[in-house]
Amino acid sequence: MGDNLVIAVLGLGYVGLPLALKLSKYYRTIGFDKDVQRVKELAENYDKTGEIEEEELKNANVEFTSDEEKLREADVIIVAVPTPIDKIKSPDFSYLRSASETVGRYIKRGATVVFESTVYPGATEEICIPIIERVSKMVWKKDFFVGYSPERINPGDKVHTLENVVKVVAGDTERTTELLAEIYGKIVKAGIYKAKDIRTAEASKVIENIQRDLNIALVNELAIIFHRLNLDTREVLEAASTKWNFLKFEPGLVGGHCIPVDPYYLVYKAREIGYNPRVILAGRSINEEIPKFIAEETIKLMIKSDKCIKNAKVLVLGFSFKENVPDVRNSKVFDLVNYLKEYMVNPIVYDPVADRDGAKKEYGVDLIKDIESFAPFEAVIFAVRHNRLIEELNLKRIKGLLNHPPILLDIKGVFDKKEAIKEGIIYWRL
Numbered sequence: 013m014g015d016n017l018v019i020a021v022l023g024l025g026y027v028g029l030p031l032a033l034k035l036s037k038y039y040r041t042i043g044f045d046k047d048v049q050r051v052k053e054l055a056e057n058y059d060k061t062g063e064i065e066e067e068e069l070k071n072a073n074v075e076f077t078s079d080e081e082k083l084r085e086a087d088v089i090i091v092a093v094p095t096p097i098d099k100i101k102s103p104d105f106s107y108l109r110s111a112s113e114t115v116g117r118y119i120k121r122g123a124t125v126v127f128e129s130t131v132y133p134g135a136t137e138e139i140c141i142p143i144i145e146r147v148s149k150m151v152w153k154k155d156f157f158v159g160y161s162p163e164r165i166n167p168g169d170k171v172h173t174l175e176n177v178v179k180v181v182a183g184d185t186e187r188t189t190e191l192l193a194e195i196y197g198k199i200v201k202a203g204i205y206k207a208k209d210i211r212t213a214e215a216s217k218v219i220e221n222i223q224r225d226l227n228i229a230l231v232n233e234l235a236i237i238f239h240r241l242n243l244d245t246r247e248v249l250e251a252a253s254t255k256w257n258f259l260k261f262e263p264g265l266v267g268g269h270c271i272p273v274d275p276y277y278l279v280y281k282a283r284e285i286g287y288n289p290r291v292i293l294a295g296r297s298i299n300e301e302i303p304k305f306i307a308e309e310t311i312k313l314m315i316k317s318d319k320c321i322k323n324a325k326v327l328v329l330g331f332s333f334k335e336n337v338p339d340v341r342n343s344k345v346f347d348l349v350n351y352l353k354e355y356m357v358n359p360i361v362y363d364p365v366a367d368r369d370g371a372k373k374e375y376g377v378d379l380i381k382d383i384e385s386f387a388p389f390e391a392v393i394f395a396v397r398h399n400r401l402i403e404e405l406n407l408k409r410i411k412g413l414l415n416h417p418p419i420l421l422d423i424k425g426v427f428d429k430k431e432a433i434k435e436g437i438i439y440w441r442l
Contacts, residue, residue, distance in 0.1 A: 019195070020044055020086035022111055024054060024076070026061055026339075027128055027163040028092035030174050033064065034199040036073040042082050043074040046114075051078045060367070062338050063167065083118035088195065091115065091140075092128045092163060096269060096342075101276045103132070105139055112140045116147025121155050124188060128163040130274050132281035133215040136160050152184070159183040159192045160210040162217030167268075168337040178202045182213035221274040222292055227261045228271070229295035232302050235263040235442050239309070246425050246441060263442045264424055265306075265395065266299040267333035267344035303344050306442065307351035310391055310421055313440060317417050319390045322356040327389040327413065329405065330396020331363040331371055331379060335424075338367040345395045346375045360386050365398045383413060391419040394426055402426060407435050 020042040021032040032043040045051050053060060054076045057069040075082070083089060093107040108129055115125055125144065127136050141152050150156050161181045166172050179200040183189035193204045207213040235245040245263060253260045266272050275292050282289050314321055333343045340346075345361070352359045362380050363371075371377045380386060392410050394401070407427055411418045420432060422441045432439035 015039065017087045017195070018042065018085050019088045019090065020083050021090045021092060022083070022114065023092040023094075023107075024050060025092065025094070026063060026167050027165050028090070029054070029059065029061070029064060030165065031090065031092060031128075031163075031199075032074045033068065033072050034174055035195070038198045039195075041074050042086060043076045044078070044080070044083060045076075046078055046080075048078045051076050060338070061167070062365075080114055080118055083114070084120055086120070086123060088124045088126060088191075089115055089119065090126045090128060090161075094269060095129045095131055095273075095277070097273050097276045101279075103135075103277050103280050105131075105135075108135075108140060109143060112143035113147050116144040119144065119148050119150070119156055121150065124157045124159060124183075124191060126159045126161055126192060128161055130162065130217050130221070130270070130277065131214055132218060132277040133211045134281065135277075136210050136214060157184055157188045158210070159188045160213045161192055161196060162213060162220075164220075167339060168334060175199055175201045178205055180205045180207050180213050180216055182207040182210045184210065215278075218274050218278050221271045222278060222295075225266065225271050225275055225299065226291065226295040227259060228264065228266055229298040231261045231263045232266075232442075233298050236305060244429070244441075262425070263302075265302055265344035265348070267342050268339070269333075269341050272296070272299065272342060272344075302442075303347035304351050306348055306393070306421065306423060307355070309440060310352065310393060310419075311355050311357070313419050313421070313438060314390055317419060317438060319415075319419075323358050324390040325358050325360055325386065325388075326352060327383065327386070327392045328352075328359050328361045329363070329392065329394045329401050330366075330398055331361050331377065332366040332396055332398075335397040336365065336399055338365055338370075340366050340370045340374060343375075346377065348393070348395065349377065360389070363396065363398070364400045364404070365396075387413045388415045389413055390415055391421065393421045393423065395423050397424040397426055407432055407437065411435055411437055 017039050019035050019039045021028045022044050024043050024045040032041050035041045057066045091111045093111045096104045098104045141158055145152055164177045179196045181192035181204055183192055189206055197204050238245045252258050275296055279289050279292055331345045332338055332340050349359045361377055362383050368379050371379050417438055419438045425441045429439055
C-alpha cells in the first residue's frame with residue numbers, strides 16, 4: 013500500500029475514463045484502451061461520450077495508451093469493459109474474457125486486478141481468474157490478487173458523479189479489500205462500503221439495475237392499463253406520490269447498456285442453478301413491449317384523425333438511449349422506429365445530441381440535420397428528453413411542423429398537457 017502505486021485502467025469508456033482522471037490526481041495512472049482512435053482523441057483532449065470537458069482532459073495527468081506493454085508497470089489494474097448480452101439474451105463475456113487474457117499476458121507478480129464490470133455472482137472467480145492464471149502461469153492469491161468494485165456511473169448525470177456515490181469494494185483477502193478501500197477512498201468522497209466478499213459485491217451491483225427495471229416496468233404496465241381506462245398516468249402518479257412512502261417512478265423507454273441488460277445476467281445464473289426467475293423476466297417483458305405500444309397508439313391517433321397511414325411522415329425527436337447523452341447503443345427508439353415502419357409509416361429522426369455515425373453504423377438510421385426541410389409531418393413523437401430538443405422546439409414550433417390536425421406524442425411528458433390542448437394539438441403522453 014502507499015501513494016507510490018502505479019494504477020492502470022483498462023477500458024476508457026463511461027466508467028474507465030472518469031476513474032482514470034480522478035485517480036491520476038493521487039497516483040501515476042495509465043489509461044489503456046485497445047481502440048487506437050479513442051486513445052488518439054483523448055490525447056487531443058476530446059471525449060466523444062460528452063462526459064468529460066476539454067479543459068479537464070487538458071489538465072489530466074493520465075498516460076493514455078494502446079500499448080499493452082505499459083500494463084507491465086502497473087501495481088493495480090482496474091478492468092472497466094462492457095458486459096453486454098447476445099441475440100438470445102445470454103451474457104456476452106467476450107470483452108471480459110479478452111481483457112482477462114490481456115491482463116494475464118502483462119500482469120506482474122504481486123499485482124492486484126480489480127474488476128468493475130457488471131456480472132452475475134461468481135463470474136469473477138469462475139471466468140476471469142482462471143483465464144489470468146492460465147495465461148500468466150501464476151497462482152491466484154499467491155502471485156496475484158483480485159478485487160471487485162462495481163461501477164455506479166450514470167451517464168449524463170452531473171450530480172451523482174464518481175466522487176458523490178458510495179463505492180462498494182471487495183477483495184479476495186482482507187488485505188486486498190483494504191487496498192481497494194484506500195485507493196478508492198482517495199477519490200470517492202461519499203464513502204466506501206466493504207462488502208463481505210466478491211460474490212456479494214457482484215450480486216449487489218446486478219440487483220441495483222434489476223430493481224430499477226422492475227419499478228419502471230410496474231409504471232409502464234400501469235400506463236397501459238390507465239390508457240384503456242381513459243386515465244392520465246402522470247396525473248395518477250402525481251396524486252399517489254403525495255403519500256410519504258410512495259416511490260415515484262415514471263413510464264418510458266428502457267434502453268442503454270445497463271438496466272435492460274443486467275437482469276439477464278442474474279437470470280442466466282439462476283437458471284444455471286435450476287431456478288427460473290419469473291418476476292425479473294416479467295418486468296423485462298413489459299419494458300420490451302413499450303416501443304410497440306407507443307407505435308400502435310401513434311397509428312390509432314392518426315386513424316382517428318382521418319390521416320393516411322401509408323408513407324405518412326412522422327417526426328421522431330431523439331434517438332440516443334437516454335437524455336443528454338450521445339450514446340445510441342441499445343436505443344429503444346430504434347425499436348419504435350421499426351414498429352412504425354411495419355405500418356408503412358415513414359419515420360424521420362432528428363437528434364442534435366446523438367452520435368450520428370453510431371446511428372448509421374449500428375442501425376442504418378440517418379439522423380436529419382434540418383427539420384423544416386422535411387415538414388410537414390402527420391405526427392411528432394418526442395422520444396428523448398434532451399435539453400437541446402426542449403430548447404429548440406416549443407409547442408408553437410411543433411404545431412407549425414404538422415399537418416392538420418396536429419398530433420403530438422410526448423413520451424416523457426415534456427410539455428404541459430393543458431397548454432398543448434389550448435394550442436389545438438391532439439396530445440398524448442405515456
